[in-house]
Amino acid sequence: MALTLPSDSRQTNSPAPERAGAPSTSTARGPLSDRILHVILREPTGDDALDGTTDLAARATVAVEASTDIARDDDIQLALFLLYGLHYGSLADAHDGWEWHPHLIAARRVLEAAFEAQLRRDVPMPELPEPTAAAVAEALFTLTSAESDGPSLSRFVAAKATREQLEEFLIHRSIYTLKEADPHSWAIPRLTGRPKAALVEIQADEYGGGRPDRMHAAIFAGTMRGAGLDDTYGAYLDFVPAVTLASLNQMSMFGLNRRLRGAIAGHLAAFEMTSSIPNGLYARGFRRNGFDDDVCYYFDEHVEADAVHEQIAGRDLAGALAEDDPTLLADIVFGAAACLTVDGWASDVIVEAWMAGESALRMPRATTAGIGA
Amino acid sequence: MTGMAGRVDPPQIVACPNGPLLVRGDMDLTTPDGEPIERTRKTVALCRCGVSAIKPFCDGTHKAIGFKAP
Numbered sequence: 001m002a003l004t005l006p007s008d009s010r011q012t013n014s015p016a017p018e019r020a021g022a023p024s025t026s027t028a029r030g031p032l033s034d035r036i037l038h039v040i041l042r043e044p045t046g047d048d049a050l051d052g053t054t055d056l057a058a059r060a061t062v063a064v065e066a067s068t069d070i071a072r073d074d075d076i077q078l079a080l081f082l083l084y085g086l087h088y089g090s091l092a093d094a095h096d097g098w099e100w101h102p103h104l105i106a107a108r109r110v111l112e113a114a115f116e117a118q119l120r121r122d123v124p125m126p127e128l129p130e131p132t133a134a135a136v137a138e139a140l141f142t143l144t145s146a147e148s149d150g151p152s153l154s155r156f157v158a159a160k161a162t163r164e165q166l167e168e169f170l171i172h173r174s175i176y177t178l179k180e181a182d183p184h185s186w187a188i189p190r191l192t193g194r195p196k197a198a199l200v201e202i203q204a205d206e207y208g209g210g211r212p213d214r215m216h217a218a219i220f221a222g223t224m225r226g227a228g229l230d231d232t233y234g235a236y237l238d239f240v241p242a243v244t245l246a247s248l249n250q251m252s253m254f255g256l257n258r259r260l261r262g263a264i265a266g267h268l269a270a271f272e273m274t275s276s277i278p279n280g281l282y283a284r285g286f287r288r289n290g291f292d293d294d295v296c297y298y299f300d301e302h303v304e305a306d307a308v309h310e311q312i313a314g315r316d317l318a319g320a321l322a323e324d325d326p327t328l329l330a331d332i333v334f335g336a337a338a339c340l341t342v343d344g345w346a347s348d349v350i351v352e353a354w355m356a357g358e359s360a361l362r363m364p365r366a367t368t369a370g371i372g373a
Numbered sequence: 374m375t376g377m378a379g380r381v382d383p384p385q386i387v388a389c390p391n392g393p394l395l396v397r398g399d400m401d402l403t404t405p406d407g408e409p410i411e412r413t414r415k416t417v418a419l420c421r422c423g424v425s426a427i428k429p430f431c432d433g434t435h436k437a438i439g440f441k442a443p
Contacts, residue, residue, distance in 0.1 A: 134390065145436055205414050214413075276433030280426070307431040308418040311389045 026082070026091060027238045030075025032063040036082050036107070040094040044101065053103035060110035070118045070246075071345065076111055077242040077249060083108040084252040088179060090234060112253050119250070120334070123341045128333055131326035133319030140266070140314050140336050144273035153347035154278035156354060157285035166289055168360045169282075170224055171236040172350060176248045178224075178233045180217040181206035183248065186255030187264045193324060195265060198316030202268070202309045216305075219298045226295035239361040247346045254335055262328030265321050266335030269313040274340070275306035391442045393418035393431035402429065 028034035039052050048054045060079070067073040085091050086099045098104055129139035157169060176183075181203055188199055208214035221231035230236070254264035283299035293300070318336070322329045353360040384398040396417050402410045410429065418431035422440035425432045 138390065141436065201416060205416070209415055276431075277437060280432060303432045304418075304427055304430050305414065307393065307433040308395065308414065308416055310433065311387075311392055311395050311418060312416070315389075 026078070026234065028075075029078045029242075030063070032059050032075050033078040033082060035059055036079050036104075039104070040082060040086065040091070040098045043095050044097040048103060053101060056103045057106040057110050060107040064110060064114040067114070070111075070115045071122075071342065072242050072246070074242040076114075077245040080108070080111050080115065080249040080252075081237075081245045083111070084249060084256070087252075087256065088182060090179075092234070112257070115246075115249065115253065119338050119342070123334065123338045125330075125334060125337055128329055131322040131329045133315045133323050136319040136322045136329070136332065137269075137314035139333070140269050140318060141273060141310075143333075143336055144270050144340065153351050154281035156351050158281035158288075159285070161285050161289070161354070163289045165354055165360070166286060166291075167227055167229060169350065170227055170229055171361065172240055172244050172346070173220070174224060174229075174231075174233075174236055175240055175244055176251070177220040178217055178231065179248075180215075180220060182217075183251035183255040184264055184268045186252075187261055187268075190258045190261045191265070191321065194320040195317050195324065198312050198320065199265070199268070202272070202312055202317070205305055205309065216298070216301070219301060223295050223298040226291065236361075239363060239365065241349055241362055243342070243346045243349055247342050250338060250342050254338075260331060260335070262321065262325075262331030263335030263338065265313075265318045265328075266332035266337075267339040269310070269318040269332075270336035270339040271343075272306050272310040272313045274343075276303050276310065279303050279306065388421075388442065389418075391440055392435055393421050395419075 026037060028037050035052060035056065039056070042051070045051055063073075063076055063079070064070070067076055070076055082091060082094070083104055086094060086096075086104070126139065126143050129135040153169075157166065161169065184199065185203055188196060188203065191199060204210075206216050208216070208218070212218060224231040251264070251267060254260045254267055279299045279302035283296045283303070286296050286299065318332050322332050350360040359365075382398040384396065384400040387395040387397075389395055396419060397415070402412055402417075404410060420428045420431045420435075421442060422435035422438060424434045424438055424440075426434070
């Protein structure tokens with residue numbers, strides 16, 4: 001069921017001027033996400049039974065037990081996205097009062113535990129290097145340089161993607177990239193010393209070095225507008241599959257749990273190490289379809305920026321963190337491997353659909369024309 | 374730009390293993406004619422393998438060609 005609050009109830013008591021424009025809407029994908037949407041779109045009354053939160057963790061357990069594949073479970077991944085979204089402000093219509101409600105946190109922990117267990121089981125782990133900055137950086141560069149088995153999204157974009165496919169690509173990317181860098185920023189106060197300085201050095205660049213128009217998320221928003229898409233956060237939420245949400249949910253889980261600080265550091269290192277060359281290919285695909293330098297600025301910027309970031313993230317963030325606390329070594333490598341695995345799943349869904357001549361979106365945009373207008 | 378004790382931020386160049394030269398701090402980056410090369414970020418990576426498409430900056434291609442730093 002589609003849930004959008006009537007405009008008068010959106011006005012309650014927390015105006016959010018930066019969200020002016022289209023209200024965010026989201027459609028439930030199963031009983032759990034349906035219940036969570038029902039809950040968070042209303043103001044908490046203080047009466048848990050009335051608010052419908054009392055059995056939320058139990059409902060999460062039912063969803064987890066019924067699921068055969070958490071990362072590709074639409075209901076569970078949307079539920080996680082909505083619950084993490086309370087910390088980011090992802091859904092404009094959600095009420096701020098729910099962020100730390102213990103019943104919502106409890107439900108989130110049930111879903112996180114199942115999601116993490118699946119990743120620990122399914123993500124292939126390479127041999128662990130010595131816990132030195134140099135050895136960890138080298139191991140991460142080796143891990144991220146290995147060719148994946150699947151077809152390459154970046155090579156498809158460079159050589160074959162049509163304009164419509166490029167739009168679908170931007171829609172998939174928008175779930176993370178309109179919040180680019182935010183999930184890793186949760187780790188800043190969870191680190192100390194050299195790894196913290198390294199993360200801040202990277203994030204400062206991600207956030208534009210003090211220039212709001214150069215924030216990577218803002219540059220990406222410009223790319224979306226240049227391609228005729230809506231840059232409102234969540235405008236295309238209903239169109240992306242579970243695994244695209246899983247990619248962001250994984251980062252949120254690693255970033256928001258201090259015990260997983262090794263994993264978020266490793267995740268960022270792998271993310272940066274697999275960025276420069278693909279972004280060069282994305283730029284080629286967009287230029288081939290006639291997009292100008294303004295639209296390609298996002299990709300061009302990442303070719304240069306991430307060639308810097310990958311060096312800092314490999315040695316000074318992930319490597320130094322392993323050196324400072326060798327007990328985090330396995331999670332650092334796990335976070336990197338999980339990044340490659342989950343983002344590989346997300347890319348495979350797109351490329352496989354395109355190679356079959358189909359849309360990579362959950363539903364055709366034609367039937368919902370106007371959302372991107 | 375001033376660093377600790379109000380002094381100029383001294384340049385630091387990190388020779389990344391089999392990768393670029395990572396440059397922090399105050400430093401003039403110019404063409405052979407002395408024309409300034411725009412530096413759009415605080416920390417930059419300079420190409421060391423010779424095949425970057427955005428020289429003098431690094432674009433990560435050293436990884437694709439298996440560059441080994443001397």
